[in-house]
Amino acid sequence: MMAATIRLQREDFDAATEVAALTRGRTDIGAVVTFSGICRDHEGGHGVSAMTLEHYPGMAEEEIARHVAEAQARWPLQGVTVIHRYGRMTPGDNIVLVVTASAHRQAAFEAASFLMDYLKTRAPFWKLEERPDGKDWVAAKDSDDDAAARWVKDNAAS
């Protein structure tokens, strides 16, 4: 199975650098999909001046690795990179990067979408927002659970 790059880090990342690292010297890759999650300055009608990402060290890496392995089993991927930051971020900062590479575009698109839907709902990270009226934990969204559920094979078949 193709090796994957999975990193949890406080530091920023550069999407172009990560794509180049994945594709350098390769002639079998025909498609690369890159998803970047970025800290925005508003959420549900209120302003956001910063957010702090808390994570469960150890489990976060293992949980992401389990989903990367599932993505590799479901789609013919030539490479996968997942980087998730933790710590305090301000609007405009990168939060998460998913890069998937495959011979044809559909596998790369679907695998990237699958990985993001699972990162949202299953990877042990929690966002604490700084708002005009104080700090509060971000509530999980039903829409994210619904997005993850569509990848469950039993649901997809029905």
Place this chain on the structure above:
Amino acid sequence: MKLLYFAWVRERIGKTEEEVAPPASVGTVADLVAWLAGRGEEYAYAFENPKVIRAAIDRKHVQPDTPIAGAREIAFFPPMTGG
């Protein structure tokens, strides 16, 4: 066994981790939540709505009816909001 708390569960309890030795009658994750909720008002506050609490045993997601026998590390946290 070692317990870990994250996000608002951690804030409400006021600890990041602790060692506990629950009685033998505490057999499942749900039992452990109920037992912890009886340990003081900070625990009662953290676990006031057990349905929203998520748990992991030895770094894997588990359900409320999962047995805790043999667990080394059990974590409690709110629904995840990463990505």
